[in-house]
Amino acid sequence: xxxxxxxxxxVQPLLLRYWPGETTAVVYSAETATTHLVSxxxxxxxxxxxxxxxxxxxLASLLEPTxxxxxxxxGLGAVDLQQLAESIDGLVSAGxxxxxx
Amino acid sequence: xxxxxSDLPPAQSQAxxxxxxxxxxQMGPFTANVRTRLDDVAASxxxxxxxxxxxxxxxxxxxxxxxQRPRGLRxxxxxxVTFALDGLDPFNPLPGDQGFPLLEWGLxxxxxxxxxxxxxxxxxxxxxxxKALILPAPSGSGKSTLCAALLFHGWRLLSDELTLICPxxxxxxxxxRPVSLKNESIGVIQQLVPQVRFGSRIEETTKGVVAHFQxxxxxxxxxxxxxxxxxxxxxxxxxxxxxxxxPLERSQALLHLAENAFNYDIYxxxxxxxxxxxxDRSQCFRxxxxxxxxxxxxxxxxxxxNTHSLKP
Numbered sequence: 001x002x003x004x005x006x007x008x009x010x011v012q013p014l015l016l017r018y019w020p021g022e023t024t025a026v027v028y029s030a031e032t033a034t035t036h037l038v039s040x041x042x043x044x045x046x047x048x049x050x051x052x053x054x055x056x057x058x059l060a061s062l063l064e065p066t067x068x069x070x071x072x073x074x075g076l077g078a079v080d081l082q083q084l085a086e087s088i089d090g091l092v093s094a095g096x097x098x099x100x101x
Numbered sequence: 102x103x104x105x106x107s108d109l110p111p112a113q114s115q116a117x118x119x120x121x122x123x124x125x126x127q128m129g130p131f132t133a134n135v136r137t138r139l140d141d142v143a144a145s146x147x148x149x150x151x152x153x154x155x156x157x158x159x160x161x162x163x164x165x166x167x168x169q170r171p172r173g174l175r176x177x178x179x180x181x182v183t184f185a186l187d188g189l190d191p192f193n194p195l196p197g198d199q200g201f202p203l204l205e206w207g208l209x210x211x212x213x214x215x216x217x218x219x220x221x222x223x224x225x226x227x228x229x230x231x232k233a234l235i236l237p238a239p240s241g242s243g244k245s246t247l248c249a250a251l252l253f254h255g256w257r258l259l260s261d262e263l264t265l266i267c268p269x270x271x272x273x274x275x276x277x278r279p280v281s282l283k284n285e286s287i288g289v290i291q292q293l294v295p296q297v298r299f300g301s302r303i304e305e306t307t308k309g310v311v312a313h314f315q316x317x318x319x320x321x322x323x324x325x326x327x328x329x330x331x332x333x334x335x336x337x338x339x340x341x342x343x344x345x346x347x348p349l350e351r352s353q354a355l356l357h358l359a360e361n362a363f364n365y366d367i368y369x370x371x372x373x374x375x376x377x378x379x380x381d382r383s384q385c386f387r388x389x390x391x392x393x394x395x396x397x398x399x400x401x402x403x404x405x406x407n408t409h410s411l412k413p
Contacts, residue, residue: 013370015370015373015374017355017373017377018352019351019381022350022352024350024352025352026352026355026356026373026377028373030370033366033369035355035356035365035373037352037353
């Protein structure tokens with residue numbers, strides 16, 4: 001499955017803490033009673049996907065809100081798509097993000 | 102009138118320990134009723150718990166514990182000791198000379214396995230100017246040695262092993278008890294602080310050589326005074342290393358504290374929020390050292406309210 005076209009939802013309830021300027025954030029999943037260290041990037045993904053299902057492309061646009069040269073093929077900005085796909089995959093594997101039905 | 106153990110003659114202390122009633126000691130927020138008929142354990146209790154208040158005989162007891170010889174013929178040729186809580190033995194017996202360390206380990210176990218009114222971390226905790234310095238670290242990291250050195254250089258001991266966090270206030274609750282040192286640390290602290298009151302040196306425990314020393318009397322007397330979060334520092338002793346203090350991200354500090362918590366799973370999301378608030382109110386660092394004198398000087402500067410730069 002193309003990670004950018006799938007829709008994602010953060011597991012609930014999820015507690016997120018990020019301190020501005022830090023490279024990492026912490027997440028507590030009440031579903032699994034586990035605490036995770038995630039990248040600041042991962043935090044942004046989870047924070048957005050906690051409010052409702054979002055596609056990988058929508059997450060990418062959230063991560064890159066300022067106008068950028070648009071890639072003609074993907075329609076996305078200069079965000080690192082590979083990094084986004086890996087981040088999403090890691091969050092799904094950790095049980096923090098799930099693919100929405 | 103407050104009566105301390107040291108106010109009793111040694112023989113009376115020993116008689117109480119050996120009697121049915123036992124000896125009730127106030128240990129920070131807990132009251133322990135201790136019984137033993139073993140002379141060496143009774144002597145160590147008297148030596149190391151001298152500044153502690155004796156609780157009233159009608160007072161509530163959190164833990165009723167004893168150190169005794171197991172029954173059986175084995176005691177005739179290879180004496181052992183057992184720890185009992187309310188008459189039950191949660192641990193295997195240990196060699197006969199390890200009665201006092203077993204009492205201390207058993208009391209720690211009582212606190213972290215039963216006192217869930219606090220979020221409990223495996224970390225040393227000290228206080229200065231009302232702020233707590235939390236030192237979470239695994240065995241062998243130099244945590245106990247650093248803690249021991251600091252508590253003789255202006256820091257107040259809250260605990261050398263168990264950090265108690267009050268869920269309502271986020272404050273750190275003192276539980277000062279005899280401080281445990283192992284192996285080379287014993288000689289290092291004896292040399293650094295010759296006046297320190299050590300108990301017996303116990304060889305060949307599962308942790309190596311172990312010795313306890315008495316918590317400073319002022320720390321015991323101020324065990325009712327909690328502290329606010331101030332610093333979370335992950336220490337690491339490394340022979341020959343330079344003294345290096347480096348910033349630690351709060352998120353990483355939180356994860357480290359969670360990994361060192363005994364009852365984090367019981368608190369769930371509330372525990373996460375408590376640790377988040379704790380690191381939010383703290384400065385967080387990694388700390389590598391080999392020279393205790395340099396470490397003590399650096400922590401002096403950390404605690405100085407006028408310090409703006411923490412470069413070693």
